[in-house]
Amino acid sequence: MIDKFSNETIKALKFYVYVYSDPDTKKPFYVGKGQGNRVFQHIWDDSESEKVQKIKEIFERKKEPLIEILAHGLNEKTALKVEAAVIDLIGINNLTNQKRGYESSTYGKIEVSALESRYAGEKLEDADIKHNLMLIRINRVYRNDMTPYELYEGTRGCWKLSLDSAEKVDYVLSVYDGMVIEVYKPVQWFEGLTTFTTKDDDKSQWTQPRYEFVGRIADPKIRKKYVGKSVAEYFKKGDQNPIRYVWGK
Structure with missing residues (x-):
């Protein structure tokens, strides 16, 4: 050779x-x-x-x-x-x-309907929001080929947040690049690393408590309302905080 x-x-x-x-x-x-x-x-x-x-x-x-x-x-x-x-x-x-x-x-590789939503997706308007929502940006961990389980695991924790506020949330929206890619119904919130079996975070390095949720994918009617919608305007440019709350009207 x-x-x-x-x-x-x-x-x-x-x-x-x-x-x-x-x-x-x-x-x-x-x-x-x-x-x-x-x-x-x-x-x-x-x-x-x-x-x-x-x-x-x-x-x-x-x-x-x-x-x-x-x-x-x-x-x-x-x-x-x-x-x-x-x-x-x-x-x-x-x-x-x-x-x-x-x-x-x-x-990279992405299903065509998801690509259309990314570049031409409808904005989520304040008037359309009837639930208490937590928006979580997962830009750092997202891959186009994530399985549903990987997406769930990447969304649910561990996050620096107010437990009081989190427990008032009806749905958690998983957000990548300003677009809602999945919606979860949280069942219960836990202290960080309580329910994860394979996560490399070191709690001793945390400067404040973190939390994670367990739950399920939202019902089809709720998913249809939010998945594929743009929520980029709810995140201020340059803001590093991945969490946003939007309270229903």
Whole structure:
């Protein structure tokens, strides 16, 4: 196998996106982007990463990883977006990549109706709100391919909030990029990390109490009222607080 490109090839490639696959199954296990001879550097990597261990396992079988260039002649930003799209298409859980691609939560794989709601969604008007709502922005944890359970877990805690106010809430709206993506009916609020079994937060680092809820997805009639609506105007620009309360009329 070759382990470097000629200067002529490097000049023509510019930025590119590449994939490593198993030579026997042809199943991709790593997607990356780069320029120059970046594509070959993984062969000489001696780290303990899953990607490197897979490459070593292939060599131990007296085979070579199948290395392919998916797209080239790109600028860096385009290469980043192509890389992210390929990772989304294959699925991060099917790869040894440790994270999803560039801006994939914003520009990555998304169902068409959700995309239409994001860019042309109807605003939630004050006059339409008949319930006490808690809006929670989950921008930091959201992925377009989250399962319903992952979305629920990412929404329900742990949050710095007033327990008195939280217990007056009828519904919790999960918000990403200013759009309501799900609605939950909280059944009970608990002190943070009471009901989570797999959460890495360290309570000793908290400067004030945090809380989480357990509940269920709201009834279809309620979901229809709120899901897909824009609530961006309820969050002031630059405000880092992910929680907003909107009290019903």
